[in-house]
Amino acid sequence: MKLTILQEKLKEGLGMIERISSKSLTLPILNNVLISSEKNFLNLAATDLEIGVNWWILTKTEKEGSLAIPSRLFSSFINLLPNKKIGVEVKNNTVFLECENYKTQIKGFPAEEFPIIPKVTEGEFILVNSATFCQSLNQVVDIAALSTTKPEISGIYLLFQKDLITVTATDSFRLGEKKIFLKNHSDLKKDYSLIIPQKAAKEIINIFGAKSSELKIYFSSNQVMFELPMAETQHAQAQLVSRLIEGEYPNYREIIPKKFTTQISCSRPEFLNQIKSASLFSGKINEVKIKAEPKKGEIEIFSQNPESGEYRSSLAAKIKGSAIEVSFNHKFLLDGLANIKSAEINLELNGSSGPGVLRPVGDQSYLYVVMPIKAT
Numbered sequence: 001m002k003l004t005i006l007q008e009k010l011k012e013g014l015g016m017i018e019r020i021s022s023k024s025l026t027l028p029i030l031n032n033v034l035i036s037s038e039k040n041f042l043n044l045a046a047t048d049l050e051i052g053v054n055w056w057i058l059t060k061t062e063k064e065g066s067l068a069i070p071s072r073l074f075s076s077f078i079n080l081l082p083n084k085k086i087g088v089e090v091k092n093n094t095v096f097l098e099c100e101n102y103k104t105q106i107k108g109f110p111a112e113e114f115p116i117i118p119k120v121t122e123g124e125f126i127l128v129n130s131a132t133f134c135q136s137l138n139q140v141v142d143i144a145a146l147s148t149t150k151p152e153i154s155g156i157y158l159l160f161q162k163d164l165i166t167v168t169a170t171d172s173f174r175l176g177e178k179k180i181f182l183k184n185h186s187d188l189k190k191d192y193s194l195i196i197p198q199k200a201a202k203e204i205i206n207i208f209g210a211k212s213s214e215l216k217i218y219f220s221s222n223q224v225m226f227e228l229p230m231a232e233t234q235h236a237q238a239q240l241v242s243r244l245i246e247g248e249y250p251n252y253r254e255i256i257p258k259k260f261t262t263q264i265s266c267s268r269p270e271f272l273n274q275i276k277s278a279s280l281f282s283g284k285i286n287e288v289k290i291k292a293e294p295k296k297g298e299i300e301i302f303s304q305n306p307e308s309g310e311y312r313s314s315l316a317a318k319i320k321g322s323a324i325e326v327s328f329n330h331k332f333l334l335d336g337l338a339n340i341k342s343a344e345i346n347l348e349l350n351g352s353s354g355p356g357v358l359r360p361v362g363d364q365s366y367l368y369v370v371m372p373i374k375a376t
Contacts, residue, residue, distance in 0.1 A: 001037045001065025001090035005057060007081045007099060013044045013055040014075040016207050016238065021071035022048035033074060034114045035088075035095070036066035041235065042088075045117055046071065051200050052117030053207065054239040056230065065090050066111035074106060118241055120218040120225035126160055126186045127214045130228060134209035136167050136178040137201055139339040139366060144198045145171035155195040155245040157252075160217070162186050168252060169198075174332045175252055175369040176339065192219045195249055200242035207238055222246075256369055257355055260348035262324045264292055264299055265361065266317035268345045272337045274313050278303040279330040281311040287373050288330040292349075294319040303330070326352045327373040333358075336368035 017033060024030040027049075034045040037059065044055045067090045077097070078086075087098040096105045137156065146154050150172075159166040165180040196204075208215055208228055218225040222244055230237035278288045282303040291300040299317045304310035326349055337345070342360035349356050358368040 001035075001067065001088065002061075002063040003037050003042060003088050004060040004062075004085050005042055005088060007078065007083050007086050009057045010042075010086060011075075011078050013042075013057050014071075014078055017044055017046040017053045017055050018071045018075045019206070020046040020048055020051055020053050020203065024048075029068060029109060029113050029115070031071060032068040032109060032114065033071040034066060034068050034111060036111065037061045037064045039064075045114070047115055047117050049115060050197060050243050051203060052115075052241045053203070054117060054236070056235060056237060058230075058232070067093060067095055068109040068111055068114045069095055069106055070108070077104060077106070118223060119239070120220045120223050120241060123219055124188055124190075124192070125216050125218045126165075126188060126192075127184075127216055128165060128180065128182065129212065130208040130215035131210075131212045132180060133165070133215055134205045136165075136180050138205050138209070139178045140167055140169040140176035141198060141201045141205065142335065143169040143171055143174060143176045144201075146198075147171075150250075151245055152195055152247040152249050155197050156201045157195050157249040158193070160186075160188060160192040160219075162188055168249075170250070170252060173329070173371050174336070175255070176336070177252075177256075177367050177369075179365045181365065193249070194219070194224055195245040195247070196224060196242050197245060200240070204240060207240060255355060256367065257348065257350050257357060260321065260350055260357070261354075262292055262294075262319065262321040262349040264290075264317050264319055264347040264349070265344060266299065266315055266347075268337060268340060268343060268360075270315055271345065272334070274301050274315055275330055275333050275337065277313065278311045279334070281305050281309055282330055285373060286329045286331055287327050288333065289325060289327045290347075291323075291325040292317070292319050293323045294321065295323075324349055324352065326356065328356065328370060329373060332370045336370060339368065340366065 022030045036043040042057045042059045081099045089096045094105050094107050157168040163182045163185045167178045216227040226240045228238045278301050283305045289302045298314045300314050302312050336358045340360045344361035346359045353374050355369050
């Protein structure tokens, strides 16, 4: 292999894929990134056997070839180089790098030892704006929780339909759902539902989130592939292939209340700030109490800790329905509020023990369900 590449392009590619390289004692080859030159492209590939990523960069190629190189060492060195052209040459399982007055050689491993990253290019696919998809994924990704007894809730549930993509995550105590309404109907012949690991979802956001072009999503029985095109060519820029979590996702629609006994409408920034203030005085179970009285037109927020003191505040609100006092884990409330961007929110309550629902006012695409702390 022999080629010339700009430092900033190589740095960008390594920054996108190096996090996939796993620190594996049983399979040390996974600690490497595979570099391969093909025509006028350099391909960078990394995998942890659950997720595989390919990234392509335009280069001036003199000779094709490939080599697996220690990921962290390679990336750390490239990051220290000036933003100039880098000469890359592979001889006898060693890569020789030259950039201005910097010269080094890094020992690698034969490309044949690197695991093959599968490609899912047959079957149906759907197109969606990459920034929109990743923003939606980001609104629920941190809700999922690792679970050995319920592996299904360890991942993000995706439902693809002709004109709608639904993104959902839960940890049994709270649930987030985001809907993406497609302007142009897809050509899907059937609905596709799948569960992707939380790590894969975070990498999708990391790799594709800053791009605003069409993201192509391919489906297969046990894997899914996300592909982004390169702006200046018809060639792919990036591909991420992920295994799917087996099992059936819980029928979460059943736990989303269809009605409410009390609805609170208030300023999101002010409510968020008061919950943050109350959290400073909450006890070991992170309890914050909310009391709503329709006649007063305000809600009271209260927390106390025997060791540090107590907090009490009030907030103007529009309240429909019954008076209520309910307790929530402040962390769960704050997570839901952080993923809502509207100026006002609706908090729908169903007694002191029923699930509460947070919704942005004027946006029907997102909801956040949170279970209260039941009185003992």
